[in-house]
Amino acid sequence: MTTSNLAPTPTQTSTSSQHIANNAPGMYLYDQYDQTIVDERVAQFRDQTQRFLAGTLGEDEYLALRLMNGVYVQRHAPMLRVAIPYGLMSANQVRALGHIARTYDKDYGHFTTRQNIQFNWPKIEDLPDILEHLASVQMHAIQSSGNCIRNTTSDPLAGVAADELEDPRPYCEIIRQWSSLHPEFAYLPRKFKIAVTGASHDRAATMVHDIGLRLIKNDAGEIGFEVKVGGGLGRTPILAKTIRPFLEKQHLLSYLEAVLRVYNLKGRRDNKYKARIKILVNAMGVEEFRALVEEEWGKIKDDLYLDDAEINRVKAFFRPLDYETLETPSQLAQQLEQNVDFKRWATYNTSAHKVSGYRSVFISLKPTGIAPGDISGTQLDLVAGLADDYSFGLIRSTHDQNLILADVKESDLFSLWQALHRANLATANIGTIADMICCPGLDFCNLANASSIDVAQDIQQRFENLDYLYDIGELHLKMSGCMNGCGHHDIGHIGILGVDKRGKEWYQITLGGYAETESQLGKRLGRAIAKADITDAIENIITVYLEQRHDSERFVDTVERVGIEPFKERVYATN
Amino acid sequence: MQLIKDRSLMTQDSWSIISDDQLPTQLPREDIIVSGAYWKAHHSVISQNAQRLGLALSGADELDDYAADLDAFSLIALDFPVFRDGRAYSMARRLRAHHNYMGEIRATGNVLRDQMGYMERVGFNSFELGDDQNAQEALKSFKEISILYQASSDQTQPLYRHQTR
Numbered sequence: 001m002t003t004s005n006l007a008p009t010p011t012q013t014s015t016s017s018q019h020i021a022n023n024a025p026g027m028y029l030y031d032q033y034d035q036t037i038v039d040e041r042v043a044q045f046r047d048q049t050q051r052f053l054a055g056t057l058g059e060d061e062y063l064a065l066r067l068m069n070g071v072y073v074q075r076h077a078p079m080l081r082v083a084i085p086y087g088l089m090s091a092n093q094v095r096a097l098g099h100i101a102r103t104y105d106k107d108y109g110h111f112t113t114r115q116n117i118q119f120n121w122p123k124i125e126d127l128p129d130i131l132e133h134l135a136s137v138q139m140h141a142i143q144s145s146g147n148c149i150r151n152t153t154s155d156p157l158a159g160v161a162a163d164e165l166e167d168p169r170p171y172c173e174i175i176r177q178w179s180s181l182h183p184e185f186a187y188l189p190r191k192f193k194i195a196v197t198g199a200s201h202d203r204a205a206t207m208v209h210d211i212g213l214r215l216i217k218n219d220a221g222e223i224g225f226e227v228k229v230g231g232g233l234g235r236t237p238i239l240a241k242t243i244r245p246f247l248e249k250q251h252l253l254s255y256l257e258a259v260l261r262v263y264n265l266k267g268r269r270d271n272k273y274k275a276r277i278k279i280l281v282n283a284m285g286v287e288e289f290r291a292l293v294e295e296e297w298g299k300i301k302d303d304l305y306l307d308d309a310e311i312n313r314v315k316a317f318f319r320p321l322d323y324e325t326l327e328t329p330s331q332l333a334q335q336l337e338q339n340v341d342f343k344r345w346a347t348y349n350t351s352a353h354k355v356s357g358y359r360s361v362f363i364s365l366k367p368t369g370i371a372p373g374d375i376s377g378t379q380l381d382l383v384a385g386l387a388d389d390y391s392f393g394l395i396r397s398t399h400d401q402n403l404i405l406a407d408v409k410e411s412d413l414f415s416l417w418q419a420l421h422r423a424n425l426a427t428a429n430i431g432t433i434a435d436m437i438c439c440p441g442l443d444f445c446n447l448a449n450a451s452s453i454d455v456a457q458d459i460q461q462r463f464e465n466l467d468y469l470y471d472i473g474e475l476h477l478k479m480s481g482c483m484n485g486c487g488h489h490d491i492g493h494i495g496i497l498g499v500d501k502r503g504k505e506w507y508q509i510t511l512g513g514y515a516e517t518e519s520q521l522g523k524r525l526g527r528a529i530a531k532a533d534i535t536d537a538i539e540n541i542i543t544v545y546l547e548q549r550h551d552s553e554r555f556v557d558t559v560e561r562v563g564i565e566p567f568k569e570r571v572y573a574t575n
Numbered sequence: 576m577q578l579i580k581d582r583s584l585m586t587q588d589s590w591s592i593i594s595d596d597q598l599p600t601q602l603p604r605e606d607i608i609v610s611g612a613y614w615k616a617h618h619s620v621i622s623q624n625a626q627r628l629g630l631a632l633s634g635a636d637e638l639d640d641y642a643a644d645l646d647a648f649s650l651i652a653l654d655f656p657v658f659r660d661g662r663a664y665s666m667a668r669r670l671r672a673h674h675n676y677m678g679e680i681r682a683t684g685n686v687l688r689d690q691m692g693y694m695e696r697v698g699f700n701s702f703e704l705g706d707d708q709n710a711q712e713a714l715k716s717f718k719e720i721s722i723l724y725q726a727s728s729d730q731t732q733p734l735y736r737h738q739t740r
Binding site: 031033036037040041043044047048056057061064065147177178180181182183184185186187188189261264265269299300303304307309310313 | 634658659660661662664665666668669672673687689690692693694696697709719720721722723724725726727731733734735736738740
C-alpha cells in the first residue's frame with residue numbers, strides 16, 4: 001500500500017493547506033513516539049488477527065482484543081469504529097477516511113454521537129490493512145470500544161467559541177496519551193468515557209459521562225477543573241455528581257488514575273448492566289466514593305504530577321490559527337438578501353466565531369432520506385478539499401453527527417455554500433427537529449430492539465416544509481434503538497427509545513431532556529407507541545407546543561413551563 | 576501448567592499450593608502458597624516454619640488487610656478467575672507502588688499471552704500459562720509495544736519525562 005504521501009510528517013507544520021503558513025497547526029501532530037506506538041499496535045493487532053484466523057486464538061479471547069481496537073461483529077459484518085480524538089481531523093485524515101470507505105466499505109462511513117466514525121462493512125482480514133492506512137495519517141482505532149477508557153470527547157466548537165474560558169483540547173490530548181494502552185485499565189468492569197469542556201455552555205455533555213471535566217476559574221483566578229463522576233445514559237440514566245470542585249491542572253492525570261483505580265477495584269463485575277461507575281457511585285454514595293479516591297490520590301499525586309512543560313508542549317499545537325484582520329464584507333449582506341436559500345443556510349448552519357470576520361460552518365449530515373451521520377467517500381473527499389480551501393485544512397465532527405468547518409471567512413461563505421449545496425451537504429436544518437440524532441438501530445446493530453433510521457426518515461419527511469420546520473425552531477430530537485441509549489434519547493428535548501414488545505417494534509417517548517449549561521433527563525410521556533403511529537405522535541406533540549408557546553419560547557422551555565400533561569393528553573387521545 | 580518468570584520459560588516451579596483444609600501442623604517443608612483466609616487463621620503456626628511463603632489473593636481481598644504481613648511472603652499470587660476480570664492489575668500496581676513489595680508477583684488463573692504485556696507493566700513478573708498455550712511464542716508478547724506513554728510499575732516516569740518531545 002502506498003499511503004506515505006498522505007501522512008503529515010511531524011516536522012511539517014501543516015497539511016496541504018496554504019493557509020497554515022505560520023507554525024500553528026491547529027491540531028496535535030504525532031512525533032516519532034506517537035507514531036511508533038500506533039505502528040506497533042497495528043502490527044500487534046495484525047498478529048492477533050492472523051492467530052484468530054488460523055484458529056490458535058479463541059473467539060472469546062479475540063473478541064476482547066478486537067473490541068479494544070474498535071472492531072465489533074455486527075448484524076451483517078464486522079464494524080470498525082475509528083477514533084477521532086475530541087472530534088478533530090485534518091483534511092488528509094478525512095481523505096484517508098474517504099479512501100477506506102471506497103476501498104473497504106460500501107463507499108460510505110457513519111459519524112457517531114461520540115465524534116467517531118464507523119465503517120459497517122469491512123472484512124475481518126482487511127482490518128489490519130485499514131488500521132495500517134489509518135496509522136499512516138496519524139489515526140487509530142485504539143480503545144474505541146471494549147471495557148476500557150474510550151476516546152475522550154469535547155466541545156465541537158473548542159477554540160473558536162466566544163463563551164470559552166480555555167481551550168479544552170490540549171487536556172483531551174494529554175488524556176488521550178495517558179489513556180492509550182494504559183496497562184492497568186484495559187479490563188475495567190465496563191466501558192469508561194471522559195468528556196472535557198472549557199465553555200460555559202456545555203456542548204460536550206459532561207454531565208452524562210463517567211468523568212466530566214469542566215475548566216473553571218477559582219476565587220484566586222487560577223484555571224483548573226471541576227471534576228464530576230458517575231454520569232451516564234443507557235438503562236440507568238444518571239447525571240454526574242461533583243467529586244472535586246476544583247482540581248489544579250497539574251493533578252489531572254493523578255486524579256483520573258485514582259478514580260479509575262477505585263472503580264477498577266470496586267466496580268461490580270457480576271452484572272454488566274450494573275457495572276458502570278455511576279452504579280458504584282450511587283450504591284456507595286458520592287461521599288464514600290470521594291473518600292476512597294482522595295485517599296488513593298494522596299498516595300500518587302506527587303509521582304504522577306503533570307509538568308507545566310508538558311502541558312505547554314501540547315498547548316502549543318492549539319495556539320490560535322493565523323487569522324486575518326477582517327471586517328464584515330459588504331457583499332455578504334447583498335448575497336444574503338438576494339438568495340433566500342443561502343440566507344436560510346447562513347442562519348441555521350453557521351455560528352458566531354470569536355474572531356471578527358469569521359464564522360463556523362456546520363455541514364449537515366441530515367438531508368432527508370439519508371441515515372443521520374452517513375457520508376459517502378466522494379463527500380468526504382469534497383469536505384477535505386473545502387477544508388483546505390476555506391478553513392485551514394481542519395474538520396471537526398460533532399455529537400449531533402454533523403461536521404464543522406470552524407474557521408471560515410465571512411467573505412467565503414457564499415462560495416462555500418454553493419459547493420456544499422451541490423454535494424447535498426447544505427441542508428439548512430442544524431438545531432431543528434430534522435437535525436435529529438440517531439443510532440444505527442436494528443438495521444445494523446446486534447443490540448437494538450427496534451429500527452431507528454427509517455423512523456428518523458419518516459419524521460424528517462413530515463417536517464420537510466421549511467416554513468413549518470423553522471417555525472418550530474430549536475428542537476433536539478434524539479433517538480436510540482434500545483435502552484443502551486447510543487442515540488442519547490434521555491437528553492433529547494424529544495427522546496425516542498425503541499423497545500421490543502412481543503417481537504414488534506414499539507417506541508417510548510420522553511420530553512424535556514437537555515444537556516446545556518445544566519442538564520436534565522427527559523420525562524416519560526406514557527406507554528410505548530406502535531411504529532405506525534410514532535410520526536403522528538411527534539406531530540401531535542409539536543402541535544401542542546405551537547399552541548402553548550409564549551412568543552419565541554423554545555420547545556424545551558415550553559415543556560419545562562407547562563409540564564408533560566398537555567402533550568400526554570393529546571398523544572394518547574388519538575393513540 | 577507452564578511457568579514464565581522474568582521473561583523466561585521455566586522448567587520447574589518450587590511452589591506448591593496448600594488447600595484451605597490442610598492442617599497447619601502438617602505442611603510440607605517446601606515453598607508453599609496459602610490463601611488469605613488460611614493465613615489469617617493460621618499465621619502464628621505457619622510463620623514458625625522455615626520454608627518460603629507465598630500468599631494467594633483474589634480480587635475480593637483487601638490488600639490493606641495484609642499490609643503489615645507482606646514481608647513474610649516471597650511470592651504473592653493474584654488470581655484471574657476470567658481474563659476479563661481486571662482487578663488484579665490494580666492490586667499488583669498497589670503492591671509495587673504503595674507497599675513497595677519487591678518479591679515475586681505471579682499471575683494465576685485465566686492468564687493469556689495477549690494480556691501478559693500489560694500484566695508485566697503493572698508489576699507481575701511471573702505467569703502461569705495453561706498447557707494449551709504456546710509459551711515459547713508467548714514470550715514475544717513482552718516486546719510488541721516498545722514505547723509507553725504512562726508511568727507504571729515498570730517505568731516510573733511518563734514518556735515525556737524521559738524523552739525530549
